[in-house]
Amino acid sequence: MTKQINQDVAAFKDDFFKGLSIRECIYGGLALIVGVTVILSLIYIFHRNVNVAITIGIPFIGIIGLCGFYQKNGMTLPVIVKRQISIMRQKPLMYRSVCLDDADQYAGEQKDQEVKGLERFLVRLEKRRVAGNG
Numbered sequence: 001m002t003k004q005i006n007q008d009v010a011a012f013k014d015d016f017f018k019g020l021s022i023r024e025c026i027y028g029g030l031a032l033i034v035g036v037t038v039i040l041s042l043i044y045i046f047h048r049n050v051n052v053a054i055t056i057g058i059p060f061i062g063i064i065g066l067c068g069f070y071q072k073n074g075m076t077l078p079v080i081v082k083r084q085i086s087i088m089r090q091k092p093l094m095y096r097s098v099c100l101d102d103a104d105q106y107a108g109e110q111k112d113q114e115v116k117g118l119e120r121f122l123v124r125l126e127k128r129r130v131a132g133n134g
Contacts, residue, residue, distance in 0.1 A: 024069055027064060027068020027069065035060055
């Protein structure tokens with residue numbers, strides 16, 4: 001008896017019931033329960049027309065169904081929404097550019113820092129030379 005093993009691991013799908021994963025079954029059942037509850041409550045408790053009740057119930061069913069079935073780049077809809085919210089709350093990154101108007105001032109500051117650094121180096125070198133001779 002030989003058993004075929006799928007070589008393509010990315011194509012592997014964890015089947016739970018009739019080709020659906022556990023996650024898809026849970027969200028599908030939840031979508032059905034919420035949809036039926038919303039529609040029947042609108043019809044019998046709030047005395048709305050059947051068409052109005054179904055129209056109001058469809059967004060509930062759709063959103064819950066998308067949470068279970070939609071995947072993009074291996075991420076489910078709740079994960080995608082959480083990432084988008086965290087990106088929107090993120091503080092903007094600041095970039096300080098040197099404009100052409102300030103280029104001369106910036107170059108002068110850089111030159112001053114280089115000269116000061118070179119002066120410090122020469123002072124340390126002179127101190128070492130004096131300490132070595134003395």
